Amino acid sequence: MAEHYWVETLGCPKNQVDSEKLVGSLVGDGFVAAATPEEADLVVVNTCAFIEAARTESIDTVLALADARRPGARLVVTGCMAERYGDELAAALPEVDLVAGFGVPLHPSAPPAATPTGRTPPAATPPAAGSATPVALTRKPPPDVASAGAAAGPLPAFDLLNLPRPPTTAPWAYVKVAEGCDRNCGFCAIPSFRGKQRSRTTESVMAEIRQLADGDTPLEEVVLVAQDLASFALDRSGERPARRSIDGPMIAESRPIVELVGAVSTMVRRTRLLYLYPSALDDGLVDAVLSTGVPYFDLSLQHVSRPLLKRMRRWGEGERFLDRIHAIRRDEPASAFRSSFIIGYPGETEEDHDHLLAWIEAAQLDWVGFFPFSPEEGTFAAGLDDQVPSELMAERLRECAELQDAITATRRDLLIGTEVEVLVDTPGEGRTYREAPEIDGIVSVPRDLEVGSFAQVMVTGAAGPDLVAEPLVGAHDGAPR
Numbered sequence: 001m002a003e004h005y006w007v008e009t010l011g012c013p014k015n016q017v018d019s020e021k022l023v024g025s026l027v028g029d030g031f032v033a034a035a036t037p038e039e040a041d042l043v044v045v046n047t048c049a050f051i052e053a054a055r056t057e058s059i060d061t062v063l064a065l066a067d068a069r070r071p072g073a074r075l076v077v078t079g080c081m082a083e084r085y086g087d088e089l090a091a092a093l094p095e096v097d098l099v100a101g102f103g104v105p106l107h108p109s110a111p112p113a114a115t116p117t118g119r120t121p122p123a124a125t126p127p128a129a130g131s132a133t134p135v136a137l138t139r140k141p142p143p144d145v146a147s148a149g150a151a152a153g154p155l156p157a158f159d160l161l162n163l164p165r166p167p168t169t170a171p172w173a174y175v176k177v178a179e180g181c182d183r184n185c186g187f188c189a190i191p192s193f194r195g196k197q198r199s200r201t202t203e204s205v206m207a208e209i210r211q212l213a214d215g216d217t218p219l220e221e222v223v224l225v226a227q228d229l230a231s232f233a234l235d236r237s238g239e240r241p242a243r244r245s246i247d248g249p250m251i252a253e254s255r256p257i258v259e260l261v262g263a264v265s266t267m268v269r270r271t272r273l274l275y276l277y278p279s280a281l282d283d284g285l286v287d288a289v290l291s292t293g294v295p296y297f298d299l300s301l302q303h304v305s306r307p308l309l310k311r312m313r314r315w316g317e318g319e320r321f322l323d324r325i326h327a328i329r330r331d332e333p334a335s336a337f338r339s340s341f342i343i344g345y346p347g348e349t350e351e352d353h354d355h356l357l358a359w360i361e362a363a364q365l366d367w368v369g370f371f372p373f374s375p376e377e378g379t380f381a382a383g384l385d386d387q388v389p390s391e392l393m394a395e396r397l398r399e400c401a402e403l404q405d406a407i408t409a410t411r412r413d414l415l416i417g418t419e420v421e422v423l424v425d426t427p428g429e430g431r432t433y434r435e436a437p438e439i440d441g442i443v444s445v446p447r448d449l450e451v452g453s454f455a456q457v458m459v460t461g462a463a464g465p466d467l468v469a470e471p472l473v474g475a476h477d478g479a480p481r
Contacts (some may be wrong), residue, residue, distance in 0.1 A: 005031040006040035008065060010058050011048025013225045013274065013438070015079060017176040019046045021163035022078070022106065028164075029107070042107055043069050047081035050190070051374035055081060059093075066095035074098070076106050084193040102160060161200060165208060167215025171423055171452040172270070172437050175212075177205050177260065178226040182235065183277070185302075186313040186380035187342060187373065190227060197228060197235045202260055209267050218452040220423055221270035223437065224260070229273055230280030232257040261288040269454070270423065272436060274298045278324070279315040286328055294433045295335040297328065302342050304359040305352040312345060313380060318359045325363060336434040338367040343400060344393030345373045346384035353396050360403055366411055367440050367465075368404045370397050405464070412441065412462040419472065422457055424449045430457075430469075441465030 005026045009019040022044065023033075034040035043065050047058035058081050066075055074097045081089060083101040090099040100106055161179045180195040181188075213219035226232060233256030257280075265271045271292040276285070278299050289295065303309050304318030328335050341356065360368070372393050375382040388396075422430030425437065428447040435441055444466065449455050457469035 002032045003041040004034035005042045006034045006037040007044045009046045013174040014176050017174050018160050020165045021160050024165045042074050044076045047079040049080035049084045168212045172221035173212045174223045174225050176225050177232050181227040189376040189379050199233045199235050222264050222268045223272045225274045229275050230257050258284050258288040265292045270294050290332050295332045298338045301339045305355050308352050311347050337365040340369040342373050343397040344388035347386040370400050409464050415459045418459050422455050424451050424453050443467045443469050
């Protein structure tokens with residue numbers, strides 16, 4: 001009788017891709033999906049460790065599933081927390097049978113493999129009754145270049161980046177094209193446990209898209225993700241090609257990310273890019289995005305104050321960002337923009353905060369996420385002076401969120417009465433090109449529109465980030481295309 005699995009995923013879309021690859025591995029080993037975690041023989045929690053709030057959510061989820069699982073079921077913790085804290089996490093969570101870092105098999109029958117950091121799988125810890133409060137966790141030493149880099153040393157046999165995935169059951173899918181990051185942002189601990197950037201080949205990305213499309217639901221949208229998406233494949237070339245900066249002269253070039261976007265666009269109707277570092281958004285990449293017919297730009301800005309960005313070890317400043325956004329809107333007025341900002345980074349002054357508020361008003365972005373600064377052990381920012389008090393941080397975050405919520409609602413209201421094309425994701429729910437899956441608003445549509453189909457609809461209402469729409473007469477035949 002086949003054993004059943006349940007995988008709980010926390011964190012970003014990159015983690016979701018990892019989970020789908022773990023599912024593909026489990027299915028290949030004979031496991032069958034469980035209807036609920038209580039019915040599973042193997043319960044897996046794919047954790048996030050980006051900031052303190054994410055770690056707290058991960059621990060809470062692990063403890064809840066430990067209580068909910070049936071007697072005899074194994075509980076495995078994997079993902080970023082497992083890789084970052086390793087055996088220390090296993091000691092803090094006696095409920096857990098195995099803490100499995102990247103590249104560690106999740107069950108005893110799977111072949112053993114070394115992780116990219118060279119850490120061997122920790123011994124299983126027998127489950128204990130009750131719940132445990134984890135002790136304070138400290139950062140693991142960062143992986144060395146030889147073990148994490150793209151060209152040095154063998155990769156683990158159980159390599160998440162290149163594991164196959166099962167066909168998608170939705171008309172869209174995330175596709176991770178690289179692992180790790182070569183940048184050195186002051187607030188980010190990700191390179192310390194994800195390693196240096198390691199890009200896939202274009203051929204392997206295309207092969208994965210074909211795998212995803214080999215199911216009953218048509219694959220109509222691919223969302224390319226990576227920690228530093230615009231730097232795709234530059235780790236393999238060994239050098240960064242010359243390119244036009246935001247305010248510099250045009251230089252002819254051929255960038256791997258531009259070529260990848262073009263290749264993916266031949267396979268699916270929508271190609272979307274998430275997480276673009278602003279200095280990498282040159283004319284060539286802008287043209288590539290616009291040519292896909294999905295004028296959606298997700299820019300990782302983090303702040304707009306030049307002194308604060310310098311303290312973050314980031315490029316740019318607000319006026320440059322605005323100039324680029326305005327230039328893109330001149331080329332394509334209907335372009336949609338998303339960004340994220342850190343509030344309360346050490347040294348953030350009232351002047352910096354006021355600058356950000358004024359910038360948000362001027363930029364009129366469609367979607368923005370705001371995150372309170374989290375001092376991550378081992379990062380440059382953790383040791384900085386001028387830490388912002390938590391109460392002040394919360395007040396600044398509230399002001400930013402209220403301002404942006406009003407902007408988003410206004411931009412959505414402007415769409416009422418317009419004709420748009422939606423991709424039907426689930427019964428009664430679709431998205432235009434303006435909405436990335438799972439993180440932006442949705443478009444409510446009649447439930448009889450076929451999942452995986454495109455429909456021309458008229459927007460009839462808006463409620464905050466979400467829209468309501470009705471099909472145009474004769475504009476939809478119900479068939480996927």
